[in-house]
Amino acid sequence: MTQAVLDRPTGQERSFVRVQEIIQECGASESALIPILQRIQDEYRYLPEEILSYVATVLDISPATVCGVATFYAQFSLVPKGKHVVRVCDGTACHVRDNRALIESVRKRLKITGKQITSDDNMYTLEIVNCIGACALAPAVVVDEQVHGQMTGEKILKLFNQIDAKDKEAEK
Amino acid sequence: MSKEFITVDGVHVELNGEKNLLEVVRKAGIDLPTFCYHSELSVFGACRMCVCEVEGRGLQATCSTPPSNGMVIKTNTDKTMRIRRMALELLLSNHCGDCPSCSKNGNCRLQTLAQRLGVTKVRFPKPQFSHEIDDQSASLVRDSGKCILCGDCVRMCKEVQGIGVLDFVGRGWDAKISTAFGKSLADVECVLCGQCATCCPTGAITVKSEIDKAWKAIYDTKKTVVVQVAPAVRAALADHYGVQSGELAMGKLVAALRRLGFDRIYDTSFAADLTTVEEGTEFLGRLASGERLPQFTSCCPAWVKYAEQFHPSLLNNLSSCKSPQQMFSSLAKKHLPETLGVEAENMVVISIMPCTAKKFEAARPEFAENGVPDTDIVLTSQEVIRMMDEGGIQFNELAPESLDMPFGIKTGAGVIFGATGGVAEAVLRLATLGADRTSRKIEFHEVRGMEGIREAEVMVGDKNVRLAVVNGLANAKELVAKVESGESSYDIIEVMSCRGGCIGGAGQPLPNDMAARERRRKLIYECDSLQNLRNAADNPYVQEAYTKWLQSPNSHVAHELLHTAYRHRRRLSGQVIDVQESTNVDAQKVCIKVCVGTGCYTKGAYNTLHKLMARAEKKGYTDRLEIKASFCFENCGGGPSVEVDGNLHSDVTPDSVDKFLKEVVEPKLGLGKQLVNH
Ligand code: SF4
Ligand code: SF4
Ligand code: FES
Numbered sequence: 001m002t003q004a005v006l007d008r009p010t011g012q013e014r015s016f017v018r019v020q021e022i023i024q025e026c027g028a029s030e031s032a033l034i035p036i037l038q039r040i041q042d043e044y045r046y047l048p049e050e051i052l053s054y055v056a057t058v059l060d061i062s063p064a065t066v067c068g069v070a071t072f073y074a075q076f077s078l079v080p081k082g083k084h085v086v087r088v089c090d091g092t093a094c095h096v097r098d099n100r101a102l103i104e105s106v107r108k109r110l111k112i113t114g115k116q117i118t119s120d121d122n123m124y125t126l127e128i129v130n131c132i133g134a135c136a137l138a139p140a141v142v143v144d145e146q147v148h149g150q151m152t153g154e155k156i157l158k159l160f161n162q163i164d165a166k167d168k169e170a171e172k
Numbered sequence: 173m174s175k176e177f178i179t180v181d182g183v184h185v186e187l188n189g190e191k192n193l194l195e196v197v198r199k200a201g202i203d204l205p206t207f208c209y210h211s212e213l214s215v216f217g218a219c220r221m222c223v224c225e226v227e228g229r230g231l232q233a234t235c236s237t238p239p240s241n242g243m244v245i246k247t248n249t250d251k252t253m254r255i256r257r258m259a260l261e262l263l264l265s266n267h268c269g270d271c272p273s274c275s276k277n278g279n280c281r282l283q284t285l286a287q288r289l290g291v292t293k294v295r296f297p298k299p300q301f302s303h304e305i306d307d308q309s310a311s312l313v314r315d316s317g318k319c320i321l322c323g324d325c326v327r328m329c330k331e332v333q334g335i336g337v338l339d340f341v342g343r344g345w346d347a348k349i350s351t352a353f354g355k356s357l358a359d360v361e362c363v364l365c366g367q368c369a370t371c372c373p374t375g376a377i378t379v380k381s382e383i384d385k386a387w388k389a390i391y392d393t394k395k396t397v398v399v400q401v402a403p404a405v406r407a408a409l410a411d412h413y414g415v416q417s418g419e420l421a422m423g424k425l426v427a428a429l430r431r432l433g434f435d436r437i438y439d440t441s442f443a444a445d446l447t448t449v450e451e452g453t454e455f456l457g458r459l460a461s462g463e464r465l466p467q468f469t470s471c472c473p474a475w476v477k478y479a480e481q482f483h484p485s486l487l488n489n490l491s492s493c494k495s496p497q498q499m500f501s502s503l504a505k506k507h508l509p510e511t512l513g514v515e516a517e518n519m520v521v522i523s524i525m526p527c528t529a530k531k532f533e534a535a536r537p538e539f540a541e542n543g544v545p546d547t548d549i550v551l552t553s554q555e556v557i558r559m560m561d562e563g564g565i566q567f568n569e570l571a572p573e574s575l576d577m578p579f580g581i582k583t584g585a586g587v588i589f590g591a592t593g594g595v596a597e598a599v600l601r602l603a604t605l606g607a608d609r610t611s612r613k614i615e616f617h618e619v620r621g622m623e624g625i626r627e628a629e630v631m632v633g634d635k636n637v638r639l640a641v642v643n644g645l646a647n648a649k650e651l652v653a654k655v656e657s658g659e660s661s662y663d664i665i666e667v668m669s670c671r672g673g674c675i676g677g678a679g680q681p682l683p684n685d686m687a688a689r690e691r692r693r694k695l696i697y698e699c700d701s702l703q704n705l706r707n708a709a710d711n712p713y714v715q716e717a718y719t720k721w722l723q724s725p726n727s728h729v730a731h732e733l734l735h736t737a738y739r740h741r742r743r744l745s746g747q748v749i750d751v752q753e754s755t756n757v758d759a760q761k762v763c764i765k766v767c768v769g770t771g772c773y774t775k776g777a778y779n780t781l782h783k784l785m786a787r788a789e790k791k792g793y794t795d796r797l798e799i800k801a802s803f804c805f806e807n808c809g810g811g812p813s814v815e816v817d818g819n820l821h822s823d824v825t826p827d828s829v830d831k832f833l834k835e836v837v838e839p840k841l842g843l844g845k846q847l848v849n850h
Contacts, residue, residue, distance in 0.1 A: 016749050016750075016751040016801055017751070017782065017785070020778055020782075048749075049353050049747065050747040050748060050749045050801075050803070051749060052352075052353075053352070053744055053747055053803060054749065054768060054801070054803075056352075057768065057769065057770050057773055057803075058773065060770075061336070062330075062335065062336030062337065062339070062352070062361070063352035063353070063360075063361075063743075063744060064336055064337055064338055064339040064341075064350065064351055064352040064360075065336055065339050066352070067339065067341055067350070067352045067353055068339035068340050068341050071341040071342045071343070072340075072341075072342070072343050
């Protein structure tokens with residue numbers, strides 16, 4: 001965990017000033033910890049270690065407690081996430097419809113290996129999640145909060161190409 | 173009011189205000205097993221060992237069930253036993269099981285309960301699990317492979333010590349107990365009091381052993397091994413071995429240590445007398461001038477570290493006296509070689525302490541001369557018991573022997589340092605003596621006891637002195653908050669990190685619960701009342717030490733040797749937040765780090781940072797600044813602290829940002845006066 005945070009990409013300017021604003025908006029008290037973490041995660045796309053320490057300082061609680069909350073809820077991530085988050089459903093329905101092959105082609109396309117979940121260029125993060133309630137569409141994939149049903153390896157590659165093209169467009 | 177009863181296994185048991193069924197069952201003489209229940213901690217109810225059948229309600233965890241009149245409960249049924257055995261089997265299947273080589277072997281609750289409940293085989297396969305070992309701190313070793321997730325350490329640190337170094341992280345199968353970000357205890361705000369280790373049922377948190385180092389020194393024929401024994405150790409040994417008195421236990425320990433090969437055996441209580449004289453004199457001085465009050469005691473290293481991390485503004489109020497352990501070692505290293513006729517480099521100073529934090533204290537750089545620590549090795553009571561076992565010593569058979577001179581002479585005042593309230597009482601005995609030394613009040617029962625916070629008022633000369641005595645850091649936290657807010661005011665405050673004082677230190681033998689601490693407390697005061705001399709000022713060897721070496725209390729020489737200074741200390745190691753990176757690759761850049769650690773944050777450091785960025789932007793040189801937020805430069809007294817290209821600047825308040833930019837930052841950017849004021 002620590003390693004991944006230290007290795008976080010440079011050149012991505014993060015807004016520390018926003019953190020202070022978020023804390024002020026939510027109220028600097030322990031009871032506001034979860035909403036604060038949610039909004040910081042929206043800002044940074046993950047929860048950097050140093051920022052968690054800062055939150056602990058401002059809320060006057062122990063950093064271990066903040067760490068405990070940040071690791072308890074599946075919605076939080078302590079490692080950097082890519083710009084696009086791809087969630088492949090691993091509920092029973094999707095599982096029996098061979099989502100394994102799907103996962104494999106995503107991993108290959110993103111060149112991620114072992115325990116890695118984010119591509120080296122920080123563009124994509126792959127998450128394997130529990131049933132997302134779209135069993136009728138199995139196998140299902142959620143890309144940036146949008147559900148895509150009856151996915152195949154081929155279809156998902158096409159989707160990646162589209163996203164890449166859109167990103168390039170936006171850069172110009 | 174009519175009496176209330178419940179029925180436990182057919183026996184009527186009267187209710188007497190017990191908070192839960194478990195306490196009632198134990199009162200009825202049935203030792204229900206538990207892992208996660210401690211009377212001093214909040215109820216967690218996770219281990220399921222304490223389940224009983226309650227008529228009409230089925231199976232209940234007794235630790236979290238309040239007793240009510242007429243309840244009928246059965247502790248030993250097919251169901252309850254099956255559940256307990258199953259819970260144990262599950263715990264064992266997820267445990268490394270390296271018992272023979274574990275330092276908790278023989279003292280481990282997992283082991284004992286498995287044996288007691290007849291769990292002889294584990295039917296579940298052992299999953300792969302990691303042994304993460306943290307042995308980086310001076311005092312404690314954590315081994316995740318032995319953790320059963322009872323959460324006792326988490327609650328101990330949070331509730332009794334008010335710190336919260338440890339917490340549960342992750343969930344489900346991945347759940348474990350961890351410090352913030354999995355750092356070592358050496359790199360977080362842990363004060364090394366070791367109280368977490370006193371309640372850990374297994375070997376997941378244990379005392380870091382220096383036994384090997386001690387044997388090595390003893391086996392080295394060139395070395396003269398000098399040892400000091402702290403006051404609280406004798407009480408714990410007496411209790412552990414069932415010896416009637418602390419004096420007797422001390423005599424037997426001296427005999428044992430001689431047999432094991434220690435060369436000179438002294439009493440830390442002698443140094444405690446010296447501490448009382450130095451600290452009492454310091455206090456009377458402050459009382460007369462009214463400066464730096466309240467005076468806080470400084471003999472508990474866990475409290476000192478706590479204050480350094482959490483209360484930078486109080487450091488000036490701490491007594492500058494070293495602790496008895498360190499006073500002893502300074503004096504020993506400086507003067508004993510000559511007295512004993514040995515080469516200084518061939519003398520090893522070992523201390524036997526009730527305390528894990530003393531290991532950290534001994535390693536503090538300010539307590540070393542040319543890199544050689546004054547105290548070379550710190551052994552806890554637990555370790556010394558193990559050494560006696562290794563050496564085959566039969567403690568109970570030994571005839572007591574007497575300590576060596578000159579540092580073997582003590583007064584009762586030096587002995588009570590081992591219990592909460594003892595330092596305060598020792599200082600009171602001295603302070604009320606008066607110039608003509610006629611007042612002979614010895615016992616100050618108002619400062620004795622086991623309550624977390626105690627207060628008293630005592631006349632010292634014509635002054636009414638207000639004292640507070642606190643034990644347990646959560647209590648200290650509460651008291652300090654009241655002092656800082658002005659709600660309470662005192663002249664002198666004694667702080668001991670461990671509940672009960674050093675008698676409850678984490679180096680003491682197990683069980684180390686409140687009942688054991690209460691027994692040890694009695695033994696300490698008995699020891700005190702047996703002494704002919706009970707006022708530190710009357711210790712003849714302390715007087716001689718002044719004549720021979722130290723001149724007078726608080727003299728220049730005494731200050732050099734027996735006093736110290738404190739420093740601001742960061743809570744977490746190495747973290748910086750990038751706030752703004754410099755984008756200008758051509759021009760020379762300046763790196764600015766603003767501290768947002770607690771000390772600086774509360775003094776407005778965030779506003780300093782914010783204003784700094786806004787002003788730089790307005791002045792148009794933002795792209796040449798690299799701005800970072802950093803955690804604690806250990807300069808909290810001078811906060812807000814700002815570092816510019818490696819140089820630390822103090823007191824950069826939001827109001828002084830303009831001046832700071834003009835005088836410190838702009839010259840570095842090569843910007844002249846013309847830029848200013850626009
Ligand atoms: S040693 Fe003391 S401060 Fe450190 S984790 Fe244990 S209880 Fe907390
Ligand atoms: S109270 Fe005594 S045993 Fe406990 S940490 Fe302080 S000095 Fe050590
Ligand atoms: S908080 Fe310690 S220097 Fe800032």
